[in-house]
Amino acid sequence: MIWVGWRQQRVETLIAVAMLAVLAAVAIPVGVHMASVYTHEGLGACTGNANPVTCGVSVGSFESRFNGMNILFTWSTIVPALAALLLAAPFVLDLDNGSYRLYWTQSITRCRWIATKLTLSVAASVAVAGCLIALATWARAPLDHLNGRMSSNSYDAEGMVPIAYALFVLGVAVAIGALWRRTVPALLVAFAVYVVGRAFMDSWLRQRLLSPVKTTWLANGSGPNLNQALVINQFISDKNGKELAAGPGPCVVHASGGLFPHATGSVCAQPYPRGAHVYMTALYQPASRFWELQGVEFGIVAGIGILLVLAAALWTQRRVA
Amino acid sequence: MNNAAALQATALGKRYGSNWALHNCDLSIPPGSVTALVGPNGAGKTTLLQLAVGLIEPTTGTISVLGHGPRTEPLAVLPRVGFVAQDHPLPRRFTIGETLKLGRELNSSWDDAVADRRIDELGLSRRQRIQTLSGGQQAQVALTLALAKRPQLLLLDEPVASLDPLARREFLTGVLQAVADAGITVVLSSHIVADLERICDRLIILANGRTQIVGTIEEILAGHRLLTGPRTDAGAVARVHQVIRESHTERQTTLLVRANGHVYDACWEMHEVDLEEIVLAYLGMTSAAARVEARAEAAR
Numbered sequence: 001m002i003w004v005g006w007r008q009q010r011v012e013t014l015i016a017v018a019m020l021a022v023l024a025a026v027a028i029p030v031g032v033h034m035a036s037v038y039t040h041e042g043l044g045a046c047t048g049n050a051n052p053v054t055c056g057v058s059v060g061s062f063e064s065r066f067n068g069m070n071i072l073f074t075w076s077t078i079v080p081a082l083a084a085l086l087l088a089a090p091f092v093l094d095l096d097n098g099s100y101r102l103y104w105t106q107s108i109t110r111c112r113w114i115a116t117k118l119t120l121s122v123a124a125s126v127a128v129a130g131c132l133i134a135l136a137t138w139a140r141a142p143l144d145h146l147n148g149r150m151s152s153n154s155y156d157a158e159g160m161v162p163i164a165y166a167l168f169v170l171g172v173a174v175a176i177g178a179l180w181r182r183t184v185p186a187l188l189v190a191f192a193v194y195v196v197g198r199a200f201m202d203s204w205l206r207q208r209l210l211s212p213v214k215t216t217w218l219a220n221g222s223g224p225n226l227n228q229a230l231v232i233n234q235f236i237s238d239k240n241g242k243e244l245a246a247g248p249g250p251c252v253v254h255a256s257g258g259l260f261p262h263a264t265g266s267v268c269a270q271p272y273p274r275g276a277h278v279y280m281t282a283l284y285q286p287a288s289r290f291w292e293l294q295g296v297e298f299g300i301v302a303g304i305g306i307l308l309v310l311a312a313a314l315w316t317q318r319r320v321a
Numbered sequence: 322m323n324n325a326a327a328l329q330a331t332a333l334g335k336r337y338g339s340n341w342a343l344h345n346c347d348l349s350i351p352p353g354s355v356t357a358l359v360g361p362n363g364a365g366k367t368t369l370l371q372l373a374v375g376l377i378e379p380t381t382g383t384i385s386v387l388g389h390g391p392r393t394e395p396l397a398v399l400p401r402v403g404f405v406a407q408d409h410p411l412p413r414r415f416t417i418g419e420t421l422k423l424g425r426e427l428n429s430s431w432d433d434a435v436a437d438r439r440i441d442e443l444g445l446s447r448r449q450r451i452q453t454l455s456g457g458q459q460a461q462v463a464l465t466l467a468l469a470k471r472p473q474l475l476l477l478d479e480p481v482a483s484l485d486p487l488a489r490r491e492f493l494t495g496v497l498q499a500v501a502d503a504g505i506t507v508v509l510s511s512h513i514v515a516d517l518e519r520i521c522d523r524l525i526i527l528a529n530g531r532t533q534i535v536g537t538i539e540e541i542l543a544g545h546r547l548l549t550g551p552r553t554d555a556g557a558v559a560r561v562h563q564v565i566r567e568s569h570t571e572r573q574t575t576l577l578v579r580a581n582g583h584v585y586d587a588c589w590e591m592h593e594v595d596l597e598e599i600v601l602a603y604l605g606m607t608s609a610a611a612r613v614e615a616r617a618e619a620a621r
Contacts, residue, residue: 006422008412097413101406102463105374105425107399107470 001108005120016083016128023076024135027069031139038142044247046146059146069143070153070319073136076166077156080129084170084258085187087121087128089310092177092186095320114313121170129166133158148287152202155230159294164302168278169194171308178312178320201297209296212283216241219278228287229315237281256263325612327352327506328373329473334530342368344530346382350508350523352473355500357517358510359600360527360579366510367407369527370478373508374404380567387473403467403505407478409460411451418447420462421469428470434490436469439495457488461495468499475499482517489513493520515599516556526600528607538596545599548576548589558586566602577602 003298022270028044038044043062046055094100094117104110137144144154156162173190180186217223219236226234285293328350335343343365350356358366371377372384375391383390389397395459411420417440425431440447443461451459467475471494477496481489500507511517517524522547524541526533534541543567549556552574555567563579577594 003426007419007423011414078379098408099408099410101371101376101404101414101465102410102412103427105402105404105405105406106424107396108427109395113594191352229572296599318580 001112001116002120004089004103005116008094008117009087009120009124009212012083012086013124015086016079019083020128020131020135023072023132026138027076027135028213029073030066030069030072031141034069034139034142036149037062037065038145043142043146063143063146066143067139072154073140073157075137076132077162078272079164080125080132080166081169081191082269083128084121084125084166085173085194087124087190087217088170088173088177088190089183090171091117091121092181092183094177095181095316096183100250100320111181111317112317114187114277115209118174118309118313119142121174122167126163126168127167129162131160133160150228150230150287151284151294154295156198158201159290160298161294161301164298164300164305165194167302167305167309168197168293169305170285170310171305175308178315181320182301197301206230206286206293206297210285213286214241214281214283216279216281219280223280224282226282226284230285230293232283232285233286234280234282237279238275239279241279241281243281323558325352326350326385327354327387327586328508330369330372331384331387333369333379333384334381335365335371335372335377336380341530343372346530346532348525348532348535350506350507353504354523355507355521356509357521358508358525358527359514359517360510360513361512361604364527365530365593366512366527367478368530370404370476370508370510373476374402375399382573400428400470401473402473403470405463405467405473405475405480406461406478408483409463409480411459411463412468413450413452415451416447417445417449417451417454417462418577420466421453423468424469430471432469432471435471436465437466454597455488457484457491460484460488460492464492464495464499471503473505475505475507477507479510479512481511481513490509490515496520514600518596524600526595526603530606533603533607541599542593542596544579545594546578546580547594547598548578549590549592550574550586553588558589565599566605 041058041062042270043055043059046059100110100113114133136154140154140158144158147154149155149158169190171192176189177183177186207230215224216237216239233246237243326349328348330346330348333343333346334341342363343443347367348363358369360366368377370377373386373391375395378392386398387401391402392400399574404497412423413424421433421436421440424436425433439461441464443458445454445462445486451462455460460483464477467477475496480496481492484492493516496507496509499505500520506557509521518538521538523537525535531560536544550573553571555564555574555576558564558576559579565579566577568575574587575597
């Protein structure tokens with residue numbers, strides 16, 4: 001049965017490998033070059049609270065020179081998603097074109113057929129996502145060293161969330177496919193669900209997964225180094241971290257001059273009492289929480305994916321003709 | 322439960338939504354027989370065969386195949402049953418060689434010799450892809466897959482419906498050969514009556530989800546007669562015999578009857594009828610009954 005399952009998803013697996021190969025063909029040479037520039041220019045010393053004067057210029061030019069790597073790996077996260085989508089196809093196709101009637105009337109139970117096919121697609125999807133993680137983690141090492149791994153450029157392609165999204169896409173595709181039994185529409189809908197799900201996680205849910213760290217510091221003093229953190233919000237506040245309302249509206253200037261206005265275009269920041277201490281407050285996920293955050297996101301997303309795969313298996317076992 | 326029967330159905334029913342595809346069906350198929358399951362499209366032929374191989378579950382009643390429930394004990398039934406589904410699905414991207422390997426992988430009782438001999442006899446190469454084969458060749462490969470697992474019972478769902486006459490003949494010859502070689506029980510469904518007489522010894526007519534007639538072809542042929550006589554009402558005949566179909570011209574009445582003993586009335590001329598005509602008469606009867614039923618339903 002394993003041979004049959006493998007033979008059925010051979011083309012899909014090869015396409016996935018080809019996509020990874022194209023990605024590697026770009027990322028490996030650039031990665032090697034980037035690493036050598038990084039070492040050569042001694043940028044290893046320019047992390048954390050390094051001297052901004054000596055490091056600022058070279059880091060800036062390094063980053064703008066290799067910004068392509070950010071773009072590449074932001075888009076690379078689509079590779080495991082597409083691969084998982086393709087790897088869901090053989091399962092759905094058998095239900096779609098009726099050839100399940102052939103497989104289920106050989107000498108094996110349909111339970112075994114379902115289990116083998118889904119296990120193979122899960123394994124291949126996880127492997128593709130794993131390869132992407134390895135590639136991204138290796139190739140992006142210098143950039144990650146400078147900027148940390150909390151920005152979505154690296155967060156989405158490293159750690160373990162790519163595996164979670166591969167399982168998610170696979171689960172959605174096989175679940176819709178088991179219900180609908182039409183391959184192409186099922187895969188298209190699954191892809192749309194993936195895009196919406198990713199956007200929702202990136203822009204809304206991720207920053208709420210762990211309760212953020214809140215730090216308040218004197219505005220003209222030195223604050224925490226947030227270069228490598230995932231900053232959720234940063235605002236002007238009072239001493240206790242309570243935001244001082246700022247927003248659009250006419251500036252009110254008192255005759256006494258005890259208040260100072262600060263206008264920027266039509267938007268006027270809230271005036272603050274002269275001589276008063278102004279504080280900054282930041283809500284953020286520190287860089288040290290990378291694995292914790294990845295773990296929570298992985299648990300949710302991969303959990304949904306695995307549950308959907310199991311639901312598809314159960315539905316097919318019980319309900320398909 | 323009668324373990325001697327290759328297939329035994331008791332009050333078997335399958336409902337899809339509010340529609341009974343098969344209703345209160347009782348039948349028993351003796352081992353070693355070749356049974357044709359005849360009926361119009363939607364009569365329940367596919368439903369019956371899929372129930373027999375466990376692809377679907379009965380709504381009511383029970384079905385037992387070679388003494389076991391196909392759904393409750395699949396591993397006691399599946400290895401002993403060869404099934405070719407309607408439109409003979411095969412993995413289109415596989416080569417013939419890979420398709421045979423599939424059979425070997427998925428069937429513990431797989432017999433390479435049977436498969437190889439059949440593929441050679443068909444003049445097919447193992448490197449040909451399934452999708453490049455003609456409909457007839459695909460049907461033959463599907464039959465090979467079913468036969469090489471050395472089944473005791475072979476179930477064929479409309480195996481020849483999509484084939485041209487020549488391919489149809491070749492396919493049925495293949496089935497006949499397998500039956501002669503291995504003595505397996507065969508149930509094949511068809512809405513084409515021609516050819517069936519040549520290979521089948523038993524007939525089941527299925528219409529509107531019910532069995533209309535079950536028996537050997539000999540019995541059925543012997544039991545039916547075509548009566549022609551002067552125009553009259555069929556009432557007198559219907560008291561003794563079952564009138565399957567009546568038709569009238571201005572001066573003549575023609576009745577197809579299931580004769581209950583001999584027809585003694587001298588005013589009727591008696592003829593033998595061929596199988597096709599009997600089958601068509603039964604199907605005509607049920608469709609007329611269905612129309613009456615539908616009208617009654619509409620009136621309500």
